[in-house]
Amino acid sequence: MYNLYKSLIVSILTILLLTACSSKSVEQTDNGKKEINLLFNFATSSLDPNVDTSYVSLRAGITETLVHLNDETLKIEPWLAESWSSKDGQTWTIKLRENITFQNGNPMDGVAVKASLERAMKDSIAIKNALRIESIEADANTLTIKTEVPFPEFPSELVHPNTSIIDITETDFVKKPVGTGPFAVSSFTPGTSVDLIRYDEYWDGAAKLEKARFSFNEDANARSLALESGGADVVFRPEVESLENLEAIEGVTVESTSTFRVHQMTMNLQRKPLQNINVRKAMDALINRESIVDTILRGHAEVATGPFPSSFTFAPDYLEKQTGIEVAREFLRKAGYEEVAGVMKKDGEPLELTLLTYSARADLPLIAQVFQSDAGQLGINVIIQQIEIPEEYMAANRDWDLTTYSNLTAPRGDAGYYLNATYHPNGALNFSGADDDKLTSMIDKLNTTVGQQERSDIAEKIASYVDEQVYNSFILHPNTLVAYNSDKVKNWVTSRSEYYMLTNELDVY
Template identity: 40%
Template sequence: MIKTFFSTKNLLVLFVSLFILAAAGCSSDNSQSGTEGEKAAEEKKSVTMIFSFKSPNMDPHTGFTPIRAGVTETLLKLDKNSSIEGWLAEHWSTEDNVTWEFAIRNGITFHDGTKLDAARVKASIERSIAVNESLAGSLKIKSMEAEGQTLIITTIEPYPALPSELVNPYTSIVNTEGEKEMGAEAFRNAPVGTGPFQVKKFTSNQEVQVSKYDGYWAGEPKIDEAIIKFNEDANVRALALQSKEADIVYNLPAEGIEVIEKDEHLKVESVPGLRSHFILYNQQSANVSDVKVREALNLLLDRKSIADDIMLGHAEPANGPFNSNLPFGLDDKVQELNVEKAKSLLSEAGYTENADGKMEKGRKPLKLELITYKARPELPLIAQLLQSDAAKAGVDIEIKNVENADTYLAENTDWDLATYSNNTSPRGDGSYFLNTAFTETGALNVGKISIPQLNEVIKELNTTTDAEKRTELTKDAADIINKNVAHSYAVYPNIIVGINNRITNWQPTAEEYYILTHTLDVK
């Protein structure tokens, strides 16, 4: 019995010991595995960005987010000097500005592994025109033929501006077969492009998560993933940068720069851009259909104060649609604030000043509705400044903040004027802005501007090849726009971007198209 007892005890001890050792071994293995997992997670390169505009979907043919997020690419692009260069198209040629031949690069695949060829490009351009009717007018395509890696585009008339129009992010190339397989809604939220990053997860109007595409044709992306958040509140964006929740933040408020620059881990880039902030007039409104009224309002726009007091020096006062530093910019003197002359012009338009100092016609006060939006923090401030100076001339301006200015202005006709911002020469040429902002089919012509003399100049510009002649015509168009006060141009703003110093091999560019690139890296 004793022998049996000790044998059983020894076996029990041995069993317990083995169990403890096994448990310890498992614990050791788990610990090592966990450490490796944590190390792998730590080594994964990730970047967080914040854009100032919401994105309801990721359809590249109706929005710019896909190209900015590195998901899609266009046939042609702009280089750092705003000159056009090949991208998905290696080179292109034409003999008559009507028949264009584009050589599509070999060795490129979409995110689903499908080879990029001319037929896929043709199908993508056809889709872009189908879902974005403004492209039909800007591309002027009569027909397309695809054979292997060669795409031939025939335009409806001689059209030397076609290469510039193919830089447009709305012409991003996607594999349209993906739409058939995924369904329209799913495809609009995760388009199958050729860029260095592919959509991992998209949340409407909140954020998009992207991961690197290992098969990217121009070289393996340096980072593994990125989160791009959308937030229209400038203060929230600035705080996210200061708290290190975001690495790159676009459109910082000028008044918040000083605090950010005091942080040794952060920096601010203020880059002269190709954009103009301006007042857009609704020519459908009887209140501003008279050019004398628009001339008066133009004199009530204090451009110097906007540049100095609102933009804190991160802008230049504007004298027309195009920056005067550009070859086709005007040499005109910047219009100064002049309340008395504005009142005189209103009198010429039939308004009289009543006992309360208000301008009225037929006992009806001149009261205007001004639309603005906060995605660009300076625009509501410009609206308030104009409101204040207009009051000195007896004009009441009621400011209305909207969430999506483009949609509101396009769907409503009862507004009078709006603060707006647009790249007026995003492709080193003024024709894009002139065609989209002033022609009948232009996507940006929400004010229904129609100036016969301007239309003729734009029409001639669209068929002119000679560079000097194009510059001359663009200046003529700008002069007509100013004389008719189709818009009131306020300032040429800098692009203000906050950057964490961990970001390397990256800087903001003037065209604002190519933001998340395959060369961007982190320390």
């Protein structure tokens, strides 16, 4: 009875909140200004583009990077940089576009970009490791960048949102970064929303919208309800269960787009049980991928056999694996475990695992619960622990065994980003703690290799090796789900990279 009353109270509060949001939306529309509200699934407490892992500043059109990813061709193209070239893959000449200003009117020139990149490397060890820059020289609108080693794919690293160019003379990076994008920050409420106003002098043509709000809610059901009530105009990753209801609403469009993302089970190799490859194989065998895709994602995903979607040339043809409870039991037997009175033990010690998950991606906690149930059938006690910001928690703590985690694996159409970030000892996303000399050597070879086919061949070998070692388990490639009011919103494009959202072309009818 208590739970029933609690549910009713939550429902009433939700309705009141959404009604208030709806009223505000109508009021804003009535004032004649062109504006929209985009509701995102990750909250952020900082707009600092060089360290924020939610990439809000880029997604909200506040900042831009030197290099842009073309979602159609999966090739990089000029953005703030007009061109780049290198004779040896180590010394790079980057020509910046001319006559671009930051949102405070200051020029975006070589000196400003140099200072911005240096600040990014100083404040983010991940960016420092990714860019591997030894020196930067600025002369008017030309940068000369030397990397620590020959690095043929260096320009593709400049797509990363954390390399966004900002005016570092404006020092309120957390609340009001000043970039070159079509929208400037009007106000920011950490964890709630950022309000934006059009920057009229935007170099690629002033935005069609006069204002925009980029708001946050990590509850997928609340995001869906916000679109239904009119409290939001565009909703990123609405609740899967609500899609049929949303599609039935006149004027609402739901898009399900394949992306470069993978849901994976990250394994902490510093934990003793998972140092045994047969235990890792057992964990992998327990994952019922087809069932998860059909029931939790309702078919809006592709079963993953590795980190990269099968459409990429560097995705290997994996051997078919045996999966299921009995297969997992046999792997555990090889690892020295036996089931005693319904409990999986080794040397008298029960097998207990701490599994991290987070609610910003609503399907991940559900995957964790399914895994917990299946592992329980083998006598394995899986303790689920909810966290808020997975990257921060996994980097700072080693008291966990597994994490249901979601990661972009090829956002630049190249395997180098994911393999470096996830499996190189210096990788920013190497939460598993992988430190394998053979694997590191292969990645280092990839980093100095020129030519797409040659790089694909090496990347394929690395992906196969990672699969053999079961350093992580790959569950599925989820589609990007976006629902929006197509009676109001014009020119919305669902980006496969998930980087580009509020653009100068976005408009309202």
